[in-house]
Amino acid sequence: GLEFEYGDTDCLTAELSELYSYTEEPEFALNRACFEEDFRTQVKDRKWTELDVAEQKAYVMRLLDALEVTNRDRRLKVARAILYLAQGVFDECDTEEDVLHWSRHNIFLLHGMGTFTALLELLSMEIDNNQACSTAVRKPAISLADSTELRVLLSIMYLMVEMVRSEAEDNKPEWRTARETFKAELGSPLYNGEPFALLLFTMVTKFCSMNAPHFPMKKVLLLLWKTILFTLGGFEELQELKVRGRERLNLPPLPEDSIKVVRSMRAASPPASAVELIEQQQQQKRGRRSRRPLVKQDSLDTYGERDPFKNDEARDEEEDGDDVDGAIEGEVDPLDRDTIIQPPPPPPPLPLQLCPPSERLSFPKGLPWAPKVREKDIEHFLETSRNKFIGFTLGSLTKMTFLALTWFAAIFHIFSLLFVDQGEEEVEDTPIEILYQGMLPNLSQYVIALLKLLLAAAPTSKAKTDSINILADVLPEEMPITVLQSMKLGVDVNRHKEIIVKAISALLLLLLKHFKLNHIYQFEYISQHLVFANCIPLILKFFNQNIMSYISAKNSICALDFPHCVVYEMPELTAESLESGDSTQFCWRNLFSCINLLRILNKLTKWKHSRTMMLVVFKSAPILKRALKVKQAMMQLYVLKLLKIQTKYLGRQWRKSNMKTMSAIYQKVRHRLNDDWAYGNDIDARPWDFQAEECALRESIERFNNRRYDKSPGGEFAPVDNCLQSVLGQRVELPEDFHYSYEMWLEREVFSQPIQWDELLQAQ
Incomplete structure (x- = not known):
């Protein structure tokens, strides 16, 4: 299998390099020139790395004062000088480690001086710059130059968030304190009474509405993702929150950590299919094994596992002779070899007490997952x-x-x-709760905007004239004129799209997991918005490609990655070097994105029959089976989960033709009480009105939102005063003309109305 370590992010240098496009490479020297031009006027014959902390703070204070000037060009030069500090004053460094060290040192220094707040004010000014927005709307072609100010500001803010968020070996006590302070600031109502993430969500929706097509979306999405990751926490923090939540509710502890279980899975061969088991039993009865060489053949033909939905014309490039089911990690197909070599007979076993510990074999005693059960399943069983x-x-x-x-x-x-x-519910102001309250009024717009960007960045999407342009911050002012420049730009564009997919997939997964842990209806609310915005077919469209080519894509130029490009001399780029790419077996960000999208799809469809039927209607089974070619345990697990929930709807013939897939599901996916995925009943498989299920869920969500967040005084769940004395003692303002019609009102509302005194007394 692929040696891939799934986690919150890639290594720090990879995350920093993806912030910049290759067309931005000349701006590194421009940032350094702006810094040195100003620095020499203040400090002569000395370097930044030679100053003490007090001198560095004094210079940073001067830069922050200069950010408040009205001259736009002067502000941009000062911002570039600050960006050079955040980038680690690379001209004074000899190695990449030195750059990272000084970048972290300078960023904690900038944070302590209040730089982020100053940048936030400038960013809000640029977002509301109507002149720049209107100019960008009228321009026929938008390039890198239209987003210069925004890119500089967003780059500084991203570096601050990422470097403060990431742990380092040389962490100082004051840095740990600053990290917690910065984390609290970002998660609190920092900007106009709202958390910082909402400002970035606003930029996303404004860009997708075509009101600001010059916004650098890749940087915005990366900063939004890292802000959510920093303020709310990643996978390890989520696991800790689950443990603490279960302890608070007096629930039994979690049986295992899902990610750790998948990581511990080894390349042990899974249970054989039914055909293989029968053949093995027959061979054991006959007492002989075949030693003759076997001709290699397609094992899909052998087991009848042909894809009934595959279009031959559209899939010719994918028919490479590999066995789709045989690609399951650790599964050894005996027919996938040219010859079978009989091993020598093993030596007679020693008595158990004589076997040294190192020679004893330990086999797993069962499946890797602890079985789960819901109360609903118990009730159904009884x-x-x-x-x-x-x-x-x-x-x-x-x-x-x-x-x-x-x-x-x-x-x-x-x-x-x-x-x-009694009135409103007491809700703790946690960062996730503050974020949900801020997102609630415009949640639908945020979800639609993110899915639009995901669709535009998907490799299977075709360019349309009315689609949004996500390449505004990667296209140069002057288009390439040579073959080498065109190849370089092509790599940059593909890399740009991959990074956008990575950021959106990670962002959506984090939001779903944190909302589900905070309150189930918050999770269901954003899930319904994703489903109604066609997220399920969009993800299936993403996987309806040559997934192996996407996983192994070489859309990167190592020599141009930051900080390598600013430390070492630039080698001569040729067409051959660009075509060969790097020597890695797979692309980390693309595999990370695929796993994230599969996890999102699992969360949207789990325990939802209507959404499971959407997987069946959109014929996801052959698409997902092709994804099993990627030999990585984490990705295969979530593919098999999606196949498991729909197997009983695919029919008996599909299950008979895909016995190896069924065997892999049995071995690698958790089982539950009364789990009928392997056979399925015809009654359960018949379609019924699933719309009622979604409508009932929507009503429950609306009641939850109204009860918890509806602040209108006339709301359905407004506080009610039940005290008779206080109600009658309130002074009611009557209209001026009331005394003219007072007698008529008494006659109509009091004297002419019959009163059942007996019933009233009995009720008392």
Whole structure:
């Protein structure tokens, strides 16, 4: 399998290099020139690395004062000088490690001087720069020059967030304190009463509405992703939040960490398919093995696992003779070899007490996952068992008698009424809660904008005249005129799209996981918006390509990556060197993006029959099976999960023709109580009205949002005053003309209305 370590991010140098496009490479020297021009006027015959901290702080304070000048060109030069500091004063460094060291040192210095707040004010000014927006809208072709100011500001802010977020061996105590302070600032209502992430979401929606086509979307998305990752936490923090949450609710601890379980999976051969098991049993009965060489053949033909949905014309380039199911990591197909060599007979086994510990073999005692069960599954099992063996049902009874359940329902109903009457719910102002409240009014716009960008960056999407232009911050002012320049730009454009997909996929996955952990209805709300915005077919469209080519894409030029390009001399680039690319086996960001998109698809469809049927309707099974060619355990796990939930809807013939896939699902995917994925009932497989399921969920979500976040005084869940004295004691302002019609009102509303005094007294 591929030696891929799935985590929150790639290594630090890779994350920093992806911030810049290759067309921005000349601007590194421009940033250095702006810094040195100003620095020489203040400090003569000395370098930045030779100053003490007090002198460095004094110079940074001078730069921050210069940011407030009205001259736009002067502000840009000062911002470039600050960017050079954040980039690690690379002209004074000899190695990449030195650049990272001074970059981290300078960024913590900039943060302590309040630089981020100053940059935030400038960024808001550039976002609201109507003149720049209107000019960009009218221009027929937008290039790198139209987003200069925004790119400089966003680059500084990204470097600050990423360098402060990332841990280092030379961490100082004051740096750890500054990290927590910066994290709290970003997650709090920092800008206009809203967290910083909402400002970036606004930029995304403004760009997708074509009101600001010059916005550098790649930098915005990267900064948005890293801000969410920093303020809310990554996969390890999520696991810790789960553990603490279960402890707070007195729930049993988690049986395992999913990511750690997948990492521990070895390349051990999975259970054989049914055909293989029968053949092995027959060979054992006959007591002989075949030693003759076998001719290599297509194992899909052998097991009848042909793809019924595959279009021969569209898939000719993918028919490379590889076995789709045989690509499952660790699965050894005996027919995928030219010859089978019989191993020598093993020596007779020693008694167990004589075997040294190093020679004892330890085999796994079971499947890697602990089985799970929901209360709904237990209720369904008891209901079915009672109906089958006793002949009657008692409803959803597990541990309580019917009388106790009735009393509990009545008490809960009364409590819910009292809870509503008492007013608003107490909600802790955590960073994720603050973010949800800020996103709530425009959540649909944010989701649609992100999916538009994902569609535009997908390799399967074709360029259309009405589609949004995501290449504004990668295209140079002057288009290439030589073959080498064209090849370099082509690599840059493909790399640019891959980074956008990486940022969006990681961002959506983090939002889904954090919202689900914070409150299930917050997760369901953003999930429904994603589903209604066609996220499921979009992800399937993304995977409907030669996924192996995408995983192994070589859209990078190592010599141009930061900080390598600013430390070492630039080698001569040739067409041959660009075509060969690097020597890596796979592209980390593309494999990372694929796993993220599969995880998003799993979260959207889990326990949702209507969305599972969407996978069936869009014929996702052959698309997902082709993704199993990627021999990586994490990716294969989530592909098999998606196949498992729809197997009972694909029919008996599909299951018979895909026994090796079924065997892999059995070995690698968690099992649950009454799990009928392997056979499925015809009744369960018949389509029914799934729209009611989504509508009922939508009603529950709206009630939750109204109860928790509706601040209007006339809202359905507004606080109610039930005290008779306080209600009657309130002074009510009557209109001026009320006394003219007071007698008519008494006659109509009081005297002429019959009052049932007996019923009223009995009610009291």
